[in-house]
């Protein structure tokens with residue numbers, strides 16, 4: 001078992017500024033400020049760092065989209081909305097390593113020429129908002145952030161960092177919605193293009209990165225890109241925070257090299273399944289990612305390519321394990337109810353489709369649906385995908401589509417077809433259920 005830890009090192013009291021500094025903390029920012037901003041971007045590009053917020057987009061490449069010359073201010077948003085069911089890893093950074101995140105923000109701001117950064121934290125993380133505010137205040141008081149940093153680091157560069165709290169909407173984790181939320185508007189996703197690097201916060205060039213992504217940056221500056229590129233899966237290097245929940249003996253957040261076997265995470269690190277039961281399904285990257293069958297986990301590696309090959313996606317690295325006794329109809333209903341509730345309502349396929357899917361799944365869950373409803377549910381899901389402004393559409397559709405494709409047998413077993421209505425009585429396929437229809441008296 002590899003013990004490499006980059007974003008959550010096993011150092012006692014690392015969240016305290018003095019302890020962080022005694023291990024070389026904030027020296028990496030100083031080192032970065034002595035380089036050109038282009039060199040910093042180049043190092044991050046070569047390191048192969050990819051975003052930990054869901055899409056695994058190349059971080060250095062994203063930074064290079066920011067215009068070098070502009071008469072507008074530029075902004076950085078740090079995405080700590082973390083509202084995807086099954087994801088709970090950024091809050092570990094807020095609690096146990098906030099200064100490395102702050103240092104990562106300083107280096108990023110320097111690299112892309114930003115003077116104002118916003119750390120966006122989900123509103124329910126009240127405790128963690130306070131912890132980050134305290135860490136930030138300590139850094140300000142020590143002259144490590146803000147105007148005083150010019151003197152501290154002996155540089156011309158200075159930037160301000162603010163904490164912005166969300167108000168309980170999952171959709172505000174989507175980057176354009178997050179920017180609207182910071183602007184004080186309703187959390188509606190924006191149509192892209194234009195992309196944030198051209199037209200972001202208040203119409204100005206903006207970069208949005210996940211908390212974990214940026215917490216890696218000081219370590220890359222300290223140890224060099226070759227070091228980082230050599231850890232884990234070559235095309236998706238570094239460590240990843242895997243949040244493991246569901247039917248495991250030791251749920252928790254495990255920092256492991258990318259490319260670690262999914263079965264190792266479940267059995268070696270998370271202690272296996274209670275009662276040594278078999279696994280029916282695993283969602284590997286937060287609730288919106290396609291579930292994998294329990295009998296198809298052998299050899300699956302936890303990195304972008306490994307999961308693509310297995311038919312899913314790395315997402316946020318939130319692994320949800322479901323044992324052989326799990327009722328997948330009930331699970332899918334719960335997941336769908338969440339996305340229906342969280343749909344912002346701007347686009348018809350998402351607003352209506354998520355509601356229809358929830359209705360059908362409710363019927364299925366009550367044993368009031370017929371086998372034809374399986375196809376109906378599948379059709380609704382596949383009509384949402386690709387037809388919406390933001391990826392919440394896919395987030396809602398994928399679990400439904402892939403659960404039906406991979407566990408159709410379960411659904412067929414659960415649906416009773418002997419009480420189907422005769423075709424002549426079917427008004428609409430949505431009513432193709434076993435709900436008793438009162439006889440019509442003439």
Ligand SMILES: Cc1cc2nc3c(=O)[nH]c(=O)nc-3n(C[C@H](O)[C@H](O)[C@H](O)COP(=O)(O)O)c2cc1C
Nearest residue numbers: 051052053079081082083173174175209210213391
């Ligand atoms: C519905 C929805 C919710 C999202 N929620 C989050 C979130 O909570 N945290 C996050 O970092 N990214 C979230 N994302 C992805 C962001 O839009 C964005 O891609 C990410 O913050 C970029 O950071 P990265 O490049 O460092 O991964 C969400 C995307 C969608 C479509």
Ligand code: SF4
Nearest residue numbers: 344346347350388390
């Ligand atoms: S896909 Fe859903 S959440 Fe995203 S903009 Fe459309 S309605 Fe809103």
